[in-house]
Amino acid sequence: MIRAIDVAGNISDSVSTDMIRRINSAPIITAITEIIQAYEDVSFTQTIQFTDVDNATVLGDLFTYKLLTTHQYGHVPADTAIFLPDQNVINWTPTQSDTGLYSVRVIIDDNWTFSDTISYQLLMNAVNDTPTVSILLPYTDITMIEDQTSKVKFFLSQYGNDVDNDSTQLSWQVAVLDTSSKPGFPTASLFFGDGTPDVVKQRLIDMFIPKSKDKSHYSIKEDDKIKSNDIVSVEREMLNIHSAKSQANYIEVQLTDTTDVWWAEFKVDSNYYGSNHRVIFFLSDLLGATGQDTILLTITPENDPPRIAAIPRIEIMENQFKKIDFADYVTDVDDTTLIVRVAALTYEDKMSITTTVAGATTVGDSLQYSTSDIGDSVLFTPENLWSDSSLIQISVIDAQNARASKLFVIDILRVPRPNLSLEVIQNNAFTNFFEVIVTDTVSKTDSLFVTVQSQRITLDTVASYTYVGHYSFENPGTYSFYVKAWGVVGDTTITRSLNMALAKAFFDWTGSSPDGNFRVYGKSGAVPFDQSLLIVDSTMFNRYFNDRASYRLGKESSEFDSPVEIVISSVSEEFAIYQRRNGVEWIELPSKSEFGQVIAYTDGMGYFRLGPKTIIVPGETNLHQNYPNPFNPTTTIIYDVGFNEGPYQRVNVAVYNLLGQHVRTLINEQKDIGRYTVRWDGRDKNGVGVSSGIYFIRLMNNVGRIHTKKMMLLR
Structure with a gap:
């Protein structure tokens, strides 16, 4: 349209008019070439980029958005991806089941039905979910x-x-x-x-x-x-x-x-x-x-009763005491303060139980105190000079009256008293002068004294816990010893006796032990001069003497000039007297039993005891019949040297013929008491065989006893 305007501003009517028509352009979507990544349970948004030249005009343009998604395995999400209303923004919150690869197709239409489309891939990744x-x-x-x-x-x-x-x-x-x-x-x-x-x-x-x-x-x-x-x-x-x-x-x-x-x-x-x-x-x-x-x-919480651990046997030396802190054995996980009761169940009159804990008292026979800390000890004091075992009971009670008890033993150990050994040794030079030796074998003596016949003798210490005194025994008889020793705890007293036998050179003599069960009888000539012989029993042997002797007569190294008779009391006839020889070997002496005593002969002094009888001891000297009889060419002759004729008899055994002529002497020597055998081979004293016939065997001893037996030789 064309109009004119003058200088005055007046506008004319339209001079000319015409119409120009606009042509619309399609939108263009930016291509997506890479795979878009998304994640389950995470909100996914994506803006689709595109251009449209119509947006630059005065009238602009309007758009609609479409979205098509296809899962690679055909899964259809319950809540699929969509464009936000009137926006080029895709929005989607996928679930766990929506994971996988999708093909996405985006379509954008403008207001003039022009459109564009693209396709791309969307990978919906799985996301780990928190348990x-x-x-x-x-x-x-x-x-x-x-x-x-x-x-x-x-x-x-x-x-x-x-x-x-x-x-x-x-x-x-x-x-x-x-x-x-x-x-x-x-x-x-x-x-x-x-x-x-x-x-x-x-x-x-x-x-x-x-x-x-x-x-x-x-x-x-x-x-x-x-x-x-x-x-x-x-x-x-x-x-x-x-x-x-x-x-x-x-x-x-x-x-x-x-x-x-x-x-x-x-x-x-x-x-x-x-x-x-x-x-x-x-x-x-x-x-x-x-x-x-x-x-x-x-x-x-629940209340736990107190607990008492096992208490070991406790030892207290005699005349000593012992402190025990029961905190070492008692526990309670709930209570810090406990009541303790302690009592002696045996020997309660000999065991004193005390404590220094404040407020301690006595309940019945028990000591009772309250404790809450270590150091509350109980003092156990046994009666002096008493030793044994006492059974102790401890009871512990808590604030809820829950309790525990335990028994244990206290041993009061006896302290060894002096263990005294008394020995008397005869002086080698002076037979009436003796050494008195006292030894404490357990080394517990603090002091001691010795009396002989109520006369105190002076003692010298010659070694550790060994004491020696001297005493002269002028007359034969029994001498009494009294020894008392004091130790760390207690004392020991022993009484002993010994006999002094006077052995006479020119008279018969006798002696016995203090208990009367050992006796010795000697004849004139048994000793070369008058002397005192000590007779003691085993209570007065040396402490190191461990042999099984019962009595000692004189000194073991001494000999008698002629045998003496030894007698030991015994109710059994199965015993013989044994004597120790050479300080080691015990020899059985030929012994006989009669009237409750065992009798033997010996020519030596020393230690004696009883033992089993193994030697046949004939009472009388005798000759037994030969065997075999008749015989050819030898025969055996048995003869006895009898106890009653005394020891060491001179024995003669000889053969005679019927004419009383001496044929041969078989035995002519001194024999001790016992049974013997001798063989005759039928020969005379010249070794020539004798003829057959009757012969006599004759036994004769030095005391005049004669026995004869007849025998026959058959050739």
């Missing part, structure tokens, strides 16, 4: 009783879930917190179920065991289906937190995996209690994603 834990009643607040023997166990798997993993890919962990402030009790414990990833272990350790804190107060355990504690040790070594304190978990949670089903089991050490312990359960997958829930655990 969830939600523990429900009745296990959200667990109550146990101190020393409860039954464990609390519940099915743990039912309270955990993971949309990405099944139970075979999950593991449980537990942290026990705020257990107690008592010294020695742990303040945190970690328990790892089988299969716990290392990253989860380290994260929990960092969470509950800060590096700045003393890790010795913490404890870590790993349950490998309750196989062994070896894994616990290996784990601690790897984490470098092994310590003595961490080895005891007073609250322990055992995590057991039985065929992919998890159980939690609480175990509490004895004598432990506490309220509102926080127990955190963690459920972790293989990638370390962890969910958690917290429950409370309370262990209610």
Whole structure:
């Protein structure tokens, strides 16, 4: 349209008009050549870039957006991706099931029905989901009783879930917190179920065991289906937190995996209690994603009775005392103050039981006192000079009247008294002068004295606990000794006696032991001169003399000039007298028994005793019939040298013919008492065989006893 305007501003009517028509252009979408990445459960937005020249005109343009998505396996999302209203922005929050590769087609139409389209690929990636834990009643607040023997166990798997993993890919962990402030009790414990990833272990350790804190107060355990504690040790070594304190978990949670089903089991050490312990359960997958829930655990206290450990046998030396602090044996986990009662059940009149603890009193036969600390000792004092064993009972009572008792024994050991040995030795030069030797074989003597016939003699100490005195025995007879020694505890008294026998050179003489059971009879000439012979029994032997002797006569090294008769009392005829020879060998003396005594002859002094009789001792000297008889060419002749004719008889055994002619002497020598045999070979004194016939064998001794037997030789 054309119009004219003058200078005055007047406008004319249209001079000329015409129409120009505009042509619309299609939108152009920017191509997408790469695969677009997105993730499940994460909001996905994408702006589609495009251009349209019509947007530059006055009228502009209008657009509509279309989106087509196709899953590679045909999955159709429940909530698919869409364009935001009137915007070129795609919006989508995919779920776990929407993962995978999609082909996306975008279509943009303008207001004039012109359009453009592009296609590209969208990869929806899977994202690991965190496990969830939600523990429900009745296990959200667990109550146990101190020393409860039954464990609390519940099915743990039912309270955990993971949309990405099944139970075979999950593991449980537990942290026990705020257990107690008592010294020695742990303040945190970690328990790892089988299969716990290392990253989860380290994260929990960092969470509950800060590096700045003393890790010795913490404890870590790993349950490998309750196989062994070896894994616990290996784990601690790897984490470098092994310590003595961490080895005891007073609250322990055992995590057991039985065929992919998890159980939690609480175990509490004895004598432990506490309220509102926080127990955190963690459920972790293989990638370390962890969910958690917290429950409370309370262990209610129960009174424990006192405990008394076994008390060993206690020894007290005689005349001594013993302090016993029963805190070494008594424990009570609940009470710090206890009542103690102590009583002697045997020999209570000989065992004094006292204490210096303030407020101690007597209840019945028991000493009673209250104790709360170490050092409250009890004093046991036995009666002086008394030794035996006393049975003691201790009873302990706590504030709730719970009690415990224990029996033990106190042995009062007798202190050895002096053990005295008394020996009297005859002087070699002066037969009436004797040495008196007293020895304490247990070395306990502090002082002593000796009297002989009530006369005190002077003693010299010649060696350790060995004392020597001298005494002159002028007359034969019995001499009495009295010895008293005082030791550290108590004293010892012994009385002994010895006899002095006067052996005479030209007269018959006799002597006996103090008890009258040993006697000696000597004839004139048995000793070369008059002398005193000491006769003692075994109570006065030297302490080192261990042989089985009963009596000693004189000195063992001395001999008589002629045999003397020894007599020892005995009710049995099966005994003979034995004499020790050469200080070693015991020789049986030919002995006979009559009238309750055993008699023998000896030519030596020394030690004597009784022993079994093995030698045949004939009473009379006798000749037995030869055998065989008749004989050819030899015969055996038995003859006895009888006890009654005395020792060392001169015996002659000879053969005579019928004419009384001497044929041969078989024996002509001194013989001791006993039975003997001799053989005749039928020859005369010249060694020539005699003829057959009757012969006589004759026995004759020095006291005139003669015996004859007839015998026949047949050739």
